Amino acid sequence: MAVVKRSPGLPRSTLFLAGLTLLVAACAPFETRDSGPTAPPPGLDNIPEPVPRNEPRSRYGNPSSYEVFGRTYYVMDSAEGYSEEGVASWYGKKFHGQRTSSGEEYDMYALTAAHTRLPLPTYVRVTNLENNRSVIVRVNDRGPFAHDRIIDLSYAAAHRLGLVDAGTGRVRVEALSRHRDGMGIPSGRVRIQVGAFGEAGNARALKERLEREGIRPVHIRSESGRRGVHRVQVGPLEGEQRIQAMLDRLARAGFEDTRFVHD
Template sequence: MLLKKSSAKQWAAISGLVILINGCSAPSGRYSIDSDIAPDAPISVEHLEDAHPKYEPYSLGGNTNYTLRGSDYTIVKDTKGFTEEGRASWYGEKFHGHLTSNGEIYDMYSMSAAHKTLPIPSYVKVTNTDNGKTTIVRVNDRGPFHEGRIIDLSYAAAYKLDVLKTGTANVKIEVITVEMPTDAKKKAALPQYIIQIATSPHKERTERLAIDMSEKLSVGSFVQSENGKHRLMLGPFHDYALTQETLEQVKVAGYPSAFIKKQTMARQ
């Protein structure tokens, strides 16, 4: 059976890795380049939608208080009404494909961001107060660790806010809280992962592609339709390593902007 649950040892190994504060703060020796840069031939991100806020349990990794470079950081316990103003920066090619603080893979073409103390994951509305542009991102990493900067945007999010040319911008961030569904409070949550391949206004084409990808990769597929947009998904997967392997196959098949999303499903 292709979709298999991770063993206890696998999850223990993953948990041990993701407790580390990596992402934006890790030493440059881990990366193929020393200084962060934009991609040489960037993929178009015009089609990318804002992150869609939903209830997600906080990650096992990346959510403990920590000390870095002599400074102590305390994770925010209650995010309701949380706002903050300061400077935003962005990170791209140097960190692309490496682990974020909660063990996901950083994809500079996803609508994500890093914050020093917000719980992971969190959904944040970011407003560029220099030009009035806004977007919604999903925080899944730690950083930026530079004085005066409050959030590190992915390449895609920085593009949406017109921050790429200036490098930094004045922003206001507002946390979007999504309450746990009432029925979910009574049931145990089982982590699952899905791969979002593409979004299209053409339902029939998306459904045909879903069938084709499912047959080629021997995994389940489905289409999420909302407001005239149809998202092609693969999964769900219980094994994160298998999800990553499938994601690489999807990218080789011609969908380099595909990315992994974590969801929860109540145990029946």
């Protein structure tokens, strides 16, 4: 078993989970280290991407430096301008429900990731360089500690990028500034998706709740078919200031887990 040294500001239990379990996972062959569900659950492709927003640095997981298996990692003061290409891996049900380095519970069905140096939390766009698929994830954990990898994705994020079967793949990771910095907002005409439901009644209830908050226009886009999805979307909206104003309004109303959809 490796010796993991504790750094100031990082609880021993947190560093143990981040430094030891993820290290063992990252160093072991993919086939034996972890797995996802037997089959992707319904709706996995429709999980909304996290919207970059202004968040304070996590109380946990952000020491100036920490050591894992004899190697020292230095946490970046800022993610601004960060961009890197390298190998991504993913972790799944072996760690599902365990505590991440930020103190949050790991959910393999959420769009999150682990990184050794980025501040927690940081929002990044990850692009699979083989198929050009991309996804926005929220970095809330530490890892991977294998020297040839730069990011460890949640199962859901790896599924979105088409990396689950291969286990690893070459990616580009780019930090996204928070909305307050005027970056990370898409250009062009967009809708903001607030929720997606299998039951039409739940979608109607959310639409009515948004309208009671004075948020308009709100539309429900329904897919036909036996397993149709009913998506509640605000817009269309155009222009950075207008989109930002609506995001702020939704956040004040308690709707922060939103997703951009190009109109």
